[in-house]
Amino acid sequence: MSRKNSSEPPIKKQKLTSLFDELTEKRKNVADSITNFKFNKKRVKILSQATEVVKGSKGILYWMFRDGRIQDNWAMLFAQKLALKNRIPLHVCYCILPKFLDATLRHYKFLVESLEEVSMDAKKLNINFHLLHGEPNTVVLEFIRKHNMGALITDFFPLRVPMAWVESLKMDLPQDIPICQVDAHNIVPCWVTSDQLEYSARTIRNKINSKLQEYLTEYPPVIEHPYKSSFEVPEIDWLNCLNDVEIDRSVDKVEWCKPGYRAALIQLEKFIYECLPHYCEKRNNPHLEMTSGLSPWFHFGMISVQRVILEVQKYKQKYLRSVNDFMEEAIVRRELSDNFCLHNKNYDKIDGARQWAIETLNTHKKDKRQWIYDLKELETSQTHDDLWNAAQNQLTVDGKIHGFMRMYWAKKILEWTKLPEDALAWSIYLNDKYSMDGRDPNGYVGCMWSICGIHDQGWKEREIFGKIRYMNYKGCERKFDVKAYVQKHNGKVINIKALSQKKTTKKTK
Numbered sequence: 001m002s003r004k005n006s007s008e009p010p011i012k013k014q015k016l017t018s019l020f021d022e023l024t025e026k027r028k029n030v031a032d033s034i035t036n037f038k039f040n041k042k043r044v045k046i047l048s049q050a051t052e053v054v055k056g057s058k059g060i061l062y063w064m065f066r067d068g069r070i071q072d073n074w075a076m077l078f079a080q081k082l083a084l085k086n087r088i089p090l091h092v093c094y095c096i097l098p099k100f101l102d103a104t105l106r107h108y109k110f111l112v113e114s115l116e117e118v119s120m121d122a123k124k125l126n127i128n129f130h131l132l133h134g135e136p137n138t139v140v141l142e143f144i145r146k147h148n149m150g151a152l153i154t155d156f157f158p159l160r161v162p163m164a165w166v167e168s169l170k171m172d173l174p175q176d177i178p179i180c181q182v183d184a185h186n187i188v189p190c191w192v193t194s195d196q197l198e199y200s201a202r203t204i205r206n207k208i209n210s211k212l213q214e215y216l217t218e219y220p221p222v223i224e225h226p227y228k229s230s231f232e233v234p235e236i237d238w239l240n241c242l243n244d245v246e247i248d249r250s251v252d253k254v255e256w257c258k259p260g261y262r263a264a265l266i267q268l269e270k271f272i273y274e275c276l277p278h279y280c281e282k283r284n285n286p287h288l289e290m291t292s293g294l295s296p297w298f299h300f301g302m303i304s305v306q307r308v309i310l311e312v313q314k315y316k317q318k319y320l321r322s323v324n325d326f327m328e329e330a331i332v333r334r335e336l337s338d339n340f341c342l343h344n345k346n347y348d349k350i351d352g353a354r355q356w357a358i359e360t361l362n363t364h365k366k367d368k369r370q371w372i373y374d375l376k377e378l379e380t381s382q383t384h385d386d387l388w389n390a391a392q393n394q395l396t397v398d399g400k401i402h403g404f405m406r407m408y409w410a411k412k413i414l415e416w417t418k419l420p421e422d423a424l425a426w427s428i429y430l431n432d433k434y435s436m437d438g439r440d441p442n443g444y445v446g447c448m449w450s451i452c453g454i455h456d457q458g459w460k461e462r463e464i465f466g467k468i469r470y471m472n473y474k475g476c477e478r479k480f481d482v483k484a485y486v487q488k489h490n491g492k493v494i495n496i497k498a499l500s501q502k503k504t505t506k507k508t509k
């Protein structure tokens with residue numbers, strides 16, 4: 001695992017041990033277990049007719065998917081609460097999917113190495129971890145039947161594919177087995193915040209912030225489970241567990257982003273000590289990299305956002321503006337994305353945009369484009385724009401693009417493709433394939449915001465973009481040291497003139 005082989009300098013290890021231990025102690029002081037903690041039931045949705053754990057069953061099963069951690073996980077805690085109450089063993093399973101959207105080896109390795117840590121942590125607590133292979137609607141169902149599980153607990157993930165699995169499980173599970181979904185990803189559960197599609201951050205902000213006092217609480221510990229599995233739990237072959245997946249193996253792992261909860265704590269400490277003091281003023285400067293960099297760990301649920309906020313909030317007195325700005329991004333903006341995906345079935349399509357945006361994009365569909373690139377040229381950073389190429393390089397090589405540059409990156413794709421539909425599909429494809437935090441509601445919303453103006457307003461009308469907010473190179477030069485960013489990410493400038501002749505199309509309007 002990453003910690004054992006870690007080449008982190010000793011000072012960081014020392015810090016990690018202290019934060020890791022500090023949090024362990026803190027949880028113990030909150031309650032001795034979930035049984036003696038006032039669990040907020042609004043975090044749970046019972047999806048089945050059945051509400052009681054089946055009598056005589058052999059355990060509770062938590063199918064973990066979006067929130068891949070043991071501690072600071074309301075779904076895990078709820079599963080243990082039921083298991084303790086019914087005096088039965090606790091099982092956790094994770095399904096290795098043959099394929100998930102456009103995830104590549106980069107993401108699968110990050111995930112699997114982190115799950116190895118999860119399984120070790122589970123083992124220490126007498127919680128049985130199982131790595132299943134296949135689609136959850138088949139393998140979770142088989143597991144429940146084979147091992148006589150008395151209830152199924154699962155995460156909340158408002159994307160089409162995982163929601164369909166949950167629906168399928170709901171239909172196929174034996175009628176007497178309860179299935180409960182827990183929103184362990186958002187601080188205020190998505191269904192509590194709002195039951196409708198919110199227009200923008202402005203309309204959701206107060207709905208979230210007014211409930212923080214109730215939901216932004218400390219966590220009790222997941223404790224050593226007193227009831228042993230009644231059947232033998234198979235050893236996991238971690239080395240070969242990705243042999244059969246059907247993913248793109250050419251996109252391999254990135255070095256800066258180490259998997260797991262412990263690595264997330266290191267990243268959190270680095271952020272707090274080095275970046276938080278400057279977050280409010282410098283976070284939009286792509287060259288300085290003053291943001292937390294935590295989005296990959298958030299995406300895979302390796303660390304809880306709620307825990308991160310509790311830690312960051314300790315610095316409210318010292319860095320009030322930075323803490324408030326961070327809370328706006330990590331709570332309001334992030335939870336707005338979940339709201340969008342939950343309530344808009346077209347969350348990744350032009351049809352999911354507001355009417356004004358669809359109309360303006362249609363009106364300008366046939367506007368002359370000075371540059372038109374195909375997907376391959378974009379993917380391989382072959383545009384005339386060194387800044388854009390640098391961002392694309394950062395994406396393919398490092399698996400990330402700075403948040404400010406992400407907006408520029410996606411907006412230029414709109415400017416340089418024949419159709420807004422292509423621009424949206426390609427930006428999502430590239431983001432999902434390369435970005436460590438891709439395939440996330442934040443990603444679909446980020447692309448939809450940039451290309452279709454969701455959660456935004458209409459701006460002065462112009463070519464191609466219509467009323468969608470525009471960004472340009474000069475604006476970036478005014479904001480930050482473009483040259484330094486380009487140099488850092490090796491933005492290849494190619495022959496503008498040759499491309500101009502090759503790519504310019506006639507205005508057909």
Ligand SMILES: Cc1cc2nc3c(=O)[nH]c(=O)nc-3n(C[C@H](O)[C@H](O)[C@H](O)COP(=O)(O)OP(=O)(O)OC[C@H]3O[C@@H](n4cnc5c(N)ncnc54)[C@H](O)[C@@H]3O)c2cc1C
Binds near residue numbers: 293331334407450
């Ligand atoms: C085209 C485009 C694509 C994007 N794709 C993704 C993606 O695939 N996954 C992803 O997590 N974010 C995505 N974002 C949102 C945002 O850019 C990233 O969350 C942020 O850059 C992550 O870096 P960080 O963790 O250092 O952010 P920080 O500034 O440290 O923010 C902390 C956390 O707040 C949340 N956050 C920050 N900015 C936003 C935002 N604008 N919208 C919603 N949540 C936000 C993230 O969870 C982030 O980790 C995208 C934005 C755009 C414009």
